[in-house]
Amino acid sequence: MKNLNLVVGMKFENAAQFRVVLRDWCIRNGIDLEFLRNEAKRVTAKCKVQGCEWRIHASPIQGGPTFQIKTIKGEHTCARTYVNRLANASYIAKRIENAIRDHPTIPVQQLKNRILSKCNVDVSRFKLLVAVGRDGNDNMFPIADRKTGTLGDGYPCCHTCAAIGCKRAKLEDYVDDYFKKIVYLKVYSDMIHAVPGVKDYIKTSFEPFKPPKIKKKRGRPKKLRRKGPSELESKDQPGKG
Numbered sequence: 001m002k003n004l005n006l007v008v009g010m011k012f013e014n015a016a017q018f019r020v021v022l023r024d025w026c027i028r029n030g031i032d033l034e035f036l037r038n039e040a041k042r043v044t045a046k047c048k049v050q051g052c053e054w055r056i057h058a059s060p061i062q063g064g065p066t067f068q069i070k071t072i073k074g075e076h077t078c079a080r081t082y083v084n085r086l087a088n089a090s091y092i093a094k095r096i097e098n099a100i101r102d103h104p105t106i107p108v109q110q111l112k113n114r115i116l117s118k119c120n121v122d123v124s125r126f127k128l129l130v131a132v133g134r135d136g137n138d139n140m141f142p143i144a145d146r147k148t149g150t151l152g153d154g155y156p157c158c159h160t161c162a163a164i165g166c167k168r169a170k171l172e173d174y175v176d177d178y179f180k181k182i183v184y185l186k187v188y189s190d191m192i193h194a195v196p197g198v199k200d201y202i203k204t205s206f207e208p209f210k211p212p213k214i215k216k217k218r219g220r221p222k223k224l225r226r227k228g229p230s231e232l233e234s235k236d237q238p239g240k241g
Contacts (some may be wrong), residue, residue, distance in 0.1 A: 006056065012067040015040055018058050023086050028120050030080030043067075049078045053072060080123040089114075089127055 006025055013235050022045065026033045031054070037044035043218040046055040053074030095118060096111055108128055115123055160225075164171055177183055 006069060006072065007071055008069050009084060010069045011061070012196060013056075014065050015043055015058075015060075015067050018067045018069075022056070023091070026085050027087050027091070029076075030082060031076060032084060033086060045205070047076060052078050053076075065105065075224060079181075082116075082120065084121050087119065087121045087123055087127075092123055092128060145175070176240050 003019070004025060006022070012021065013143065022043075025031075032048040033045050034048040035045045037057075042057070042059040042160070044055070044057045046052070054076040055071075055073045056069065057071045058067050058069045090132070092115060093113060097108060099111065099114060108125060111128055112123060112125070114119060115128070127222060161171060164174060172180075
C-alpha cells in the first residue's frame, strides 16, 4: 500500500476498506483529512487546510456493496504535515507489531524513526507508548511477570492452567506452598491455649474499676417494654375481657 495512488474508478470491497485505504494514503502523503460525509452509502472527504480545494468522493456501485471512487476534485498543493491526527495508537500498533514481537526491548526512539521512515508521520512519545501496549487487533499484550493470576496471587492464570492440562500435569504442583495443606497444618500444629478468666487476672495496687453510677432520668418512667420490629402489635391483652 506504500506506492498506492488513488484514482477515479478504483474499486473497494466496501466502505470500511475504502476508509482504511484513504486514511493510510493521507497519512503517507501528509494530508490532514476531514470527512464531510461518512456514511454506509457515501464517503466524502477533503483536505482540512483552509483554502485547499482537494476533495474525494466515493459511493457504492449500483446493485452491490462494492465501493468506487467517483470523483477527485482539485489538486493538493498544501505543505506536507508530519503530525497527523489520523495516525492514532491503533494505526501505529499495526505498523510496529512485528518489530515489537521480534525485538521486545527496542528503544522508543528507534520505533519513532521506524514509523517516520515507513509511514512519513512523526508520532508523540505518549502515543507510541500506548501503541506498544496493544497488538494489531486492539488487544493488550499480556506481561506474565507483572500480572497476577485470574484467581489472585499464588494461583496460575487460565492460560497457564490450559497449558498444564495439555501436558497432563497436576495443577497442585504449580500452586504456591502458602496455599497447601501441609503449611496449614504447620501453622496450627502448636496448642492454642484457653483465654484466662477473672481469677487469673494480675493483681495490682490500684483500685479496681467500678461501673458508672445509675442516674434517675427526668420524667415519668416507662412501664411498657419496647417491642421489637418482628413482634406483632395487638390491642388485645391476655387476661382482660
